[in-house]
Amino acid sequence: MAQPERIAVLGAGSWGTTFAKVLADAGNDVVLWARRAEVAEAINETRCNTGYLPGVRLPESLRATDDAAAAVHDADVVVLAVPSQSLRENLAGWQPLLPADATLVSLAKGVELSTLKRMSEVIAEVADVPMEQVAVVSGPNLAKEIAAGQPTATVVACADHERAVALQHACSTPYFRPYTNTDLVGIEIAGACKNVIALACGMAVGLGYGHNTMSSLITRGLAETTRLGVALGADPMTFAGLAGMGDMVATCMSPLSRNRTFGERLGRGETLAQAQEAAHGQVSEGVKSCSSIRQLAARRGVEMPITDVVHRVCHEGLQPGPAAAELLGRERKPE
Structure with missing residues (x-):
């Protein structure tokens, strides 16, 4: 599986914006979806997300939009950067827009209240994809430190090892070192x-x-x-x-x-x-x-x-x- 070339990050909070920056710094074509149009416009015009990452300049290669359909169009990877308890509702709205074979990546850390399901289980169910198509990024990932370029390591987990390796390459930078794992649970x-x-x-x-x-x-x-x-x-x-x-x-x-x-x-x-x-x-x-x-x-x-x-x-x-x-x-x- 080749390194992804186009990546959508859905959610412009501190961690979503930071991970989008990592992906852009790694050389990918990254589109960041923000719920509010004014946030997307500010990112495109000023290169900053002042509400969540004040003082951090975002790469020129990172583009922002409030149009989810435009963000995920032809994406190899779709990163879901919304809170765990609102993931199901958000993903249900995005599901018809998702490219069929895109790797779906969870940044959320939680267990769903209503079902007691893990986030990867929620994604596989709502997006109607096999679990092998779902990945998780987790580790000591304090957003402000990573956005500032401070060194850290993380884990990219997926039941499909090849997808994990592809995502590993897609988010590797001099300051962000990902390791792979297949133990999603x-x-x-x-x-x-x-x-x-x-x-x-x-x-x-x-x-x-x-x-x-x-x-x-x-x-x-x-x-x-x-x-x-x-x-x-x-x-x-x-x-x-x-x-x-x-x-x-x-x-x-x-x-x-x-x-x-x-x-x-x-x-x-x-x-x-x-x-x-x-x-x-x-x-x-x-x-x-x-x-x-x-x-x-x-x-x-x-x-x-x-x-x-x-x-x-x-x-x-x-x-x-x-x-x-x-x-x-x-x-x-x-x-």
Whole structure:
């Protein structure tokens, strides 16, 4: 399978715009779809997406449009860069426009609330394509750092190894190093769960706890994430890699992480509504996915105590302080 030449990125948020920049820097013909015409016009005229990536200049080869049909026309690859809980609705509208053999790439990290499906499963169902046509990009991908050209690595996962390799070549730049993987289950479960653990880490910071607490949450969070992934058929080694430990550390430790920052506000005593207002109306992915991941774990009989208390803080009124005490008071047992 030859390297893709024309790529559409649907979604002009911070990560969608950043990944479009990566693809353009890698030498591809890239069209970025923005929901609002004024955003597309500003990108074309000023080479900036000031609402999401202020100060970052976008390549001349990257074009923007608010016309989804024009964006995906004759595309070899269509990148879906919309939030996990709105992916189904958006994709249903785009489905008639998609080229028949285009590789469909998910940037979203979550588990769908209504169906408990991973994003690749939602894409295959709604687009009516085989799973081998769907790929996932995941890893320690803090958008602002990548947009600034800081070195990072990522994982390109697809059941079709040749498609994964083609996409790997399409997004390789001097600052962005992709590795391939065929374990979509592991890659996607890791990406969804790390947002929930990052909320817990943020709450710990808001409560005034330090690095020992953070390290403990990350380690035990990775353990419960791995348990769920393995129960769903994932390779346990995936969770030691970039999409597992790599993404977990970046999302839990960085103040650039929306989930970590949102959790910190909750830990300081803000309500969910107050934290959302402070985040300019944006709810972190983990706030919604903690509920679907908790349900998925219950369905499989997997114990996920951190995910459980995050859900209860976000949706059942449990306060972060008692939540921490509850975790520390659990039955003692071997690691």
